[in-house]
Amino acid sequence: MIVDMKKDSTQEELNEVIQRAESLGLNVQLNLGTDKTVVAILGTNTGQLPTDIFAVLPGVEGVSRIMKPYKLASREFKAEDTLVSVNGIEIGGKRIVIMAGPCAVENEGQLMKAIEVVKKSGASIMRGGAFKPRTSPFSFQGLGKAGLELLAQARERFNMPVVTEVVDPHDVSLVSKYADILQVGARNMQNYSLLTKVGKSKRPVVLKRGLSSTVKEWLTAADYLLAEGDSRVILCERGIRTFEDSIRFSIDISSIPVVKKFSHLPLIVDPSHAAGHYSLVPAIAKAAVAAGADGLLIEVHPNPKEALVDGIQSLTPSDFDRLMKELREIAKSVGRYI
């Protein structure tokens, strides 16, 4: 249930709404907009409660029900776009934010070289996996804590925020010590205990779309993060499973305007995991920017032939540099910049 407060409502009137919700055993989340305050009333039985319970209170403009399964991620709760700020870099504004780096942290030389080149070409956030969710238990699983330490060194050296994945709820506090943005991978989008733990860490989060998840399921998963009280959630489209087998995952470009229509959260696109091949990455990246993505997450390796993970879809430094130049033109044509 959504309670819209009147523009001139007072703090006492807002408190009364909150108290009434709490007395009914319900939770509240506030959207303190510049214009007016919106209160989301959350609980398992709100559907059975008459809206008049809140509509009669002073200072209340109106009460409505959100019919969608996701509430906090919805535009009904927050009409204006959310800007996620990470060390002064805003995601969701006019600037298109490029996050780039290797799939996995492999060793010091590889990571430093990768981040040096992506920074030089204009990326503003570095990526690199220390904990890797691999399809096979026999594949390289990442360097773990040693990988996080290397990320911290690169962060210091290149003065760039780090986005890195957390796979296990038990590692959330460890990864939070090193990461500026926690990534929840596609395979974990519906791992609810992980989402809750990540939400409690009060860190910005990149939430990838599940391999076979609808936009509705994805936004509802985002509610698990938002329910813990931090609004800094960045959605990431990374392709979905379809009948098409000429590409690793079908990129769902249409999810960009769909998410923008129904949610206030910023949205980035990962062309690398969709493409599965370096030759397909640039076209997908450009299409995403043209369609309104707020950023990109791109795999770049100094020497893809030697990569331990995802070498075939990683861009070389020169391919990445060329793509960045092309992306600047596309960004300009849609009234944005990189």
Ligand code: PEP
């Ligand atoms: C990744 O970004 O390193 C990754 C594993 O991606 P996804 O979860 O989208 O497969």
Ligand code: MN
């Ligand atoms: Mn990868």
